[in-house]
Amino acid sequence: MGHDLIQIGAGQPQGLPGGAVPATAEFAIASTGAGTGKTFYIETFGCQMNVHDSEKVAGVLVQRGYRPVHRHEDADIILYNTCSIREKAAQKVFSRLGAFRKATSAEKKIIGVLGCVAQQEGDRFFERAPQVSLVCGSASYPQLPDLLAQIESGNRRVKGLSLDTEDCFETEFTRRDNRFRAYLTIIEGCDQRCAFCVVPMTRGPERSRSGAKIIAECQRLADAGYTEIQLLGQIVNAWRDPSAARWSFAELLSRVAEVPGIRRVRFTTSHPRYFTPDIVQAIDSHPALCDQIHLPVQAGSSDVLARMSRGYSREDYLEKIDCVRKARRAISLSTDIIVGFCSESDEDFEKTVTLLREVEYDQVFSFKFSPRPNTAASEFGDTVPEEVKSFRLAALQEVQRQIQVRRNQTLVGQKFEVLVEGCHPRLGQAVGRTTSNRVLNFPGDSDDLGSYRQVRVTSVGPNSLVGERVEEN
Ligand code: SAM
Numbered sequence: 001m002g003h004d005l006i007q008i009g010a011g012q013p014q015g016l017p018g019g020a021v022p023a024t025a026e027f028a029i030a031s032t033g034a035g036t037g038k039t040f041y042i043e044t045f046g047c048q049m050n051v052h053d054s055e056k057v058a059g060v061l062v063q064r065g066y067r068p069v070h071r072h073e074d075a076d077i078i079l080y081n082t083c084s085i086r087e088k089a090a091q092k093v094f095s096r097l098g099a100f101r102k103a104t105s106a107e108k109k110i111i112g113v114l115g116c117v118a119q120q121e122g123d124r125f126f127e128r129a130p131q132v133s134l135v136c137g138s139a140s141y142p143q144l145p146d147l148l149a150q151i152e153s154g155n156r157r158v159k160g161l162s163l164d165t166e167d168c169f170e171t172e173f174t175r176r177d178n179r180f181r182a183y184l185t186i187i188e189g190c191d192q193r194c195a196f197c198v199v200p201m202t203r204g205p206e207r208s209r210s211g212a213k214i215i216a217e218c219q220r221l222a223d224a225g226y227t228e229i230q231l232l233g234q235i236v237n238a239w240r241d242p243s244a245a246r247w248s249f250a251e252l253l254s255r256v257a258e259v260p261g262i263r264r265v266r267f268t269t270s271h272p273r274y275f276t277p278d279i280v281q282a283i284d285s286h287p288a289l290c291d292q293i294h295l296p297v298q299a300g301s302s303d304v305l306a307r308m309s310r311g312y313s314r315e316d317y318l319e320k321i322d323c324v325r326k327a328r329r330a331i332s333l334s335t336d337i338i339v340g341f342c343s344e345s346d347e348d349f350e351k352t353v354t355l356l357r358e359v360e361y362d363q364v365f366s367f368k369f370s371p372r373p374n375t376a377a378s379e380f381g382d383t384v385p386e387e388v389k390s391f392r393l394a395a396l397q398e399v400q401r402q403i404q405v406r407r408n409q410t411l412v413g414q415k416f417e418v419l420v421e422g423c424h425p426r427l428g429q430a431v432g433r434t435t436s437n438r439v440l441n442f443p444g445d446s447d448d449l450g451s452y453r454q455v456r457v458t459s460v461g462p463n464s465l466v467g468e469r470v471e472e473n
Contacts, residue, residue, distance in 0.1 A: 034064045034065060034148070034149065034152055035061065035064040035065040035066035035148070035152065036065035037065070037067075038065070038066050038067070038076040038077065039066065039067050039068070039069045039074060039075045039076050039077070040058070040061050040066045040067070040068055040069070040075050040076065040077040040078070040079065041068070041069050041070075041071065041072045041074070041075035041077070041078050041079070042054045042057060042058055042068075042078075042079045042080075042081060043072070043078075043079070043080050043081070043096070044081040045080070045081065045082055045083040045089060045092050045093070045115075046081075046082070046083025046085065046089060046115070046116070047083065047085070048183055048230065048232055048268065049185060049232050049233075049234065050081050050082075050083055050115055050116075051177070051183065052183035052184075052185055052232055053081060053114070053115065053138055053141065053169070053185075054079075054081045054114075055174050055175055055176050055177060055183065056141070056169055056171045056174050057079065057081070057114065057141065057144065058174075058175035059171045059172070059173040059174040059175045060144050060145060060148070060171055060173075061077070061148070062173060062175055063172060063173050064145070064148060068175070072100070075109065076108075076109060076110060077109070077110045077111075077112065077151075078100075078109055078110070078111050078112070079111075079112045079113075079114055079134075080093045080096060080097075080111075080112070080113050080114065080115075081114040081115045082113060082114065082115040082116055082117035082118060083115065083116055083117070084115075084116040084117045084120050084198055084202060084372070085116070085197075085198060085199070085370075085372075086367060086370035086372075087370045087371075087372070088370070090116075090117050090120070093113060093117050094128070094129070097111070097129045097131065097132070100131075101131060110133050110134065110151055111129075111131050111132050111133060111134075112132065112133060112134030112135070112136065112151075113125055113129075113132055113134070113135050113136075114134075114136050114137075114138070114141075115137065115138055115202075116137070116138070116198065116199075116202035116203065118135045118136055118137050118161075119137030119138070119139070119161060119163070119201075119202040119203075120198065120201070120202055120373065121135070122135065122159070122161050123135070123159065123161075126157055133151060133155075133156045133157065133158060134147060134151060134158045134159070135158075135159045135160075135161065136158075136159065136160035136161070137160065137161055137163070137202060137203075137204075138169070138188070138202070138203050138204070139162065139163045139165045139188075139189065139203060139204035140160025140161060140162055140165070141160075141169040142165070142167045142168075142169055142170070143160045144160070147159075147160050163201075163204040163205070164204075165204055165205075165207070166205075166207055167207065168185070168188050168207050168208075168209050169185070169188065170209075170213075178421075179225075179226075179449075179450060180226065180227065180228060180419060180420075180421055180449070180450045181226070181228040181229070181230055181264075181419075181421070182221045182226040182228070182229050182230070183230050183232055184214065184217055184218065184221070184229055184230065184231055184232065185209070185231075185232045185233065186208065186209055186214050186231050186232065186233055186236065186239050186252070187206060187207065187208045187209070187233035187234070187235070187236060187238060187239040188203065188204070188206070188207045188233070188234075189203045189204040189205045189206045189207055189234065190203055190205075190206060190234040190235055190238075191205055191206045191238070192235060192238075192271065192273075192309075192311075193309055193376065194298075194308055194309055194310060195307060195308050195309045195342075195375060195376035195377040195380070196298075196308055196338060196341060196369060196372065196375060196377045197372070197375060198372040198373065198374070198375055199234050201373075201374050201375070203234060206235070206238060208239050208240050208241065208242050209242075210241060210242055210243040210245075211241040211243060211245055211247045211251075211252055211255070212243060212245070214231075214252065214256070215255055215256065215259065218256050218259045218262060219259055219260075221262075222259055222260060222261030222262050223261070225450075226261075226262075227261065227262060227263040227264060227419070227450075227452075228262075228263065228264035228265070228266070228419055229256060229262055229264070229265050229266075230265075230266040230267065230268065231252075231253075231256065231265065231266070231267040231268075232267075232268065233267075233269070234269065235269065235270075235271040235274065236249075236267045236268055236269055236270055237249045237267070237270045237271060237274040237275060237276075237279065238271060238274050239252065248278065249274070249276075249279065250276065250278035250279050250281065250282040251282075253265065253267065253279065253282045253283075253286070253289055254282045254285065254286055254289075257282075257286035257287075257288035257289050258286070258288075262288055263288055263419075263452070264288060264290050264419065264435060265286075265288050265289050265290060266290045266292060266437070268294045269294055269296060269336075270293065270294060270295050270296075271296070272295055272296075272297065272310070272311075272312050272316070272317050272320055273310070273311040273312055275295060275320045277323050279293075280323055280324055280326075280327050280331070283327060283329060283331060284327050284328045284329055290435045290436070290437065291329050291330060291331050291332055291435045291436045292331065292332045292334070292435065292436050292437045293324055293331055293332070293333055293334075294333075294334045294335070294336075295317075295320065295321075295324075295333065295334075295335055296335050296336035296337075297317050297335045297336070297337065297355065297359075298310060298336060298337060298338050298341075299337065299338065299341060299344070299348065299351075299352050300314055300348075300351035300352035300353070300354060300355030300356070301314065301344070301347070301348035301349075301351040301352065302314045302315070303348060304341055304344055304348050304351075305317075307341070307342065307343065307377075307380070308338075308341060308377075309376065314351065314355065317355075318355075318358070318359075321333065321359050330436075331436075332362045332363075332436035332437060332438070333359060333361050333362060334361055334362055334363035334364065334365070334437070335359075335361050335363075335364055335365070336364075336365045336366070336367070337352060337356075337364055337365070337366040337367070337396065338366075338367050338368075338369050339352070339366060339367070339368055339369065339389055339392040339393050339396060340368050340369045340384035340388060340389030340392060340393075341369045341377070341384070342369070342377055342380035342381060342382065342383055342384070343380070343381075343383050343384075344369075344384055344392075349392050349396075352396065353395070353396060353399055356396065356399055356400055356403065357399065357403070360403055360407060361400070361403070362404065362407060362436065362437075362438070363404070363437070364396075364397075364400045366393055366396055366397060366400070367393075368386075368389040368390065368393055369382070369384065369389065401462045404462040404463065405460070405461070405462045408438075408460035408461070408462065408465060409460055411438075411457045411460060411465060412457050412458065412459065412460060413456065413457065414456070414457055415454055415455070415456045415457075415470055416434040416435075416438075416440060416454070416455055416456075416457065416467075417434070417435070417452050417453070417454055417455075418432025418433055418434055418440050418442075418452065418453055418455050419432055419433055419450075419451075419452055420432040420444065420448040420449055420450065420451050420452075420453055421433060421449070422449070423444060423445055423446050423448065423449060425445060425446065428443055428444070428445065429441050429442070429443060429444065430442055430443070430444025430445065430448040430449075430453070432448075432453060432455065438464070438465055439463070439464040439465065440455055440457065440464070440465045440466070440467050441464060441465070441466050441467070442455045442466070442467045442468055442469055443468065443469065444469065453469055453472075454469065454470045454471070454472050455467040455468065455469055455470065456468055456469075456470050
């Protein structure tokens with residue numbers, strides 16, 4: 001969800017008034033001193049998991065004595081945490097490195113490339129971009145302290161590229177950028193073999209963290225003042241407790257929701273194959289579990305779904321949606337769609353459009369198919385012309401825009417509780433999110449940040465709502 005480019009520099013929190021320094025030191029930090037006096041900057045591309053990986057990498061650096069800075073110009077170490085889910089995303093890091101080489105005296109800085117493009121390109125990175133000293137895929141993050149020690153001792157060709165791991169990236173300190181919502185990875189890697197997707201090749205095999213470790217971290221987050229937790233995984237609902245307790249994913253959700261102090265719990269991304277009715281029952285039973293499910297369908301045609309190796313048909317998927325719609329609570333639904341997948345016909349595409357009309361999602365993230373190296377689909381042939389992909393994407397987005405306008409209009413006059421995550425001091429506006437993940441703007445200021453407010457909707461657009469504050473009762 002929210003898969004388009006996300007960029008955060010270390011120390012540039014989301015939802016804070018310009019330039020504010022975040023209060024993120026939720027755990028005590030004992031610096032090892034190895035990097036004392038040195039500074040770092042991380043730029044992150046891609047999904048929430050990458051954003052959170054960067055928060056953990058930043059924690060490792062801070063613990064070694066490095067200090068985060070807001071601008072790459074001021075940093076001794078610059079890290080790019082990359083995304084290769086689509087070709088365009090993968091190219092970003094190369095354009096950054098090119099621009100950077102022209103603009104600054106790169107030789108004085110250590111440049112590292114982390115994440116999916118690092119894993120995909122491997123050793124070739126050192127040839128393609130000789131200014132790069134560190135190449136490290138996410139499956140090797142547990143080795144990061146060793147890799148940094150090699151950098152500190154002067155090695156300028158350091159790599160962590162093994163995918164053969166059973167370890168999760170556990171950190172003693174995580175430097176979270178968001179003060180209000182804490183990301184928390186519960187499962188790393190991916191064992192699915194969706195024909196279009198590069199993730200299993202870049203993030204390694206599935207590894208679940210134990211239920212007890214997850215609950216302990218939630219408790220620490222609550223103690224540090226966080227009230228919202230977002231559980232993360234490429235396939236978050238494939239989580240299985242590796243410990244003897246053997247909790248199911250739904251059981252984990254219930255237990256996280258019961259942690260004292262936690263008022264909101266979200267989870268992403270769910271795969272329809274593992275989406276079971278007990279997840280809906282858990283949401284129905286625990287008010288802290290948000291009224292929101294992101295369930296990527298990818299396509300509305302069962303033929304395309306079979307070619308994608310998604311493991312479900314259109315009918316199977318609609319049964320899961322039916323189960324969500326029968327919940328006692330009104331649960332907001334969002335999805336991901338790929339248009340122009342190999343051999344997608346006009347009829348196939350039309351089935352995606354009818355699926356959108358049938359389900360009536362509150363939000364859709366849609367993408368043109370982009371062939372990725374080493375995936376099954378890279379062998380199928382990228383048969384749908386670019387202009388047809390563009391046409392289908394625009395048509396689909398217009399259908400969805402109308403659905404969202406219509407659905408949002410039914411909310412005018414209703415009152416919602418929002419967690420205030422940001423504000424625009426110049427406009428006198430605060431920005432909050434409802435439990436169903438809708439953005440709601442209302443008159444407010446920085447005093448509202450981090451608070452829960454009651455807001456009545458007065459007008460709507462396709463992507464956000466506008467409202468006014470009402471008395472709490
Ligand atoms: N692991 C999740 C799953 O399988 O549902 C989501 C992973 S991905 C970070 C987010 C979205 O990017 C996918 O749901 C899919 O819609 C899109 N995507 C993945 N590979 C793609 C590709 N090769 N071309 C275009 N979009 C792609």
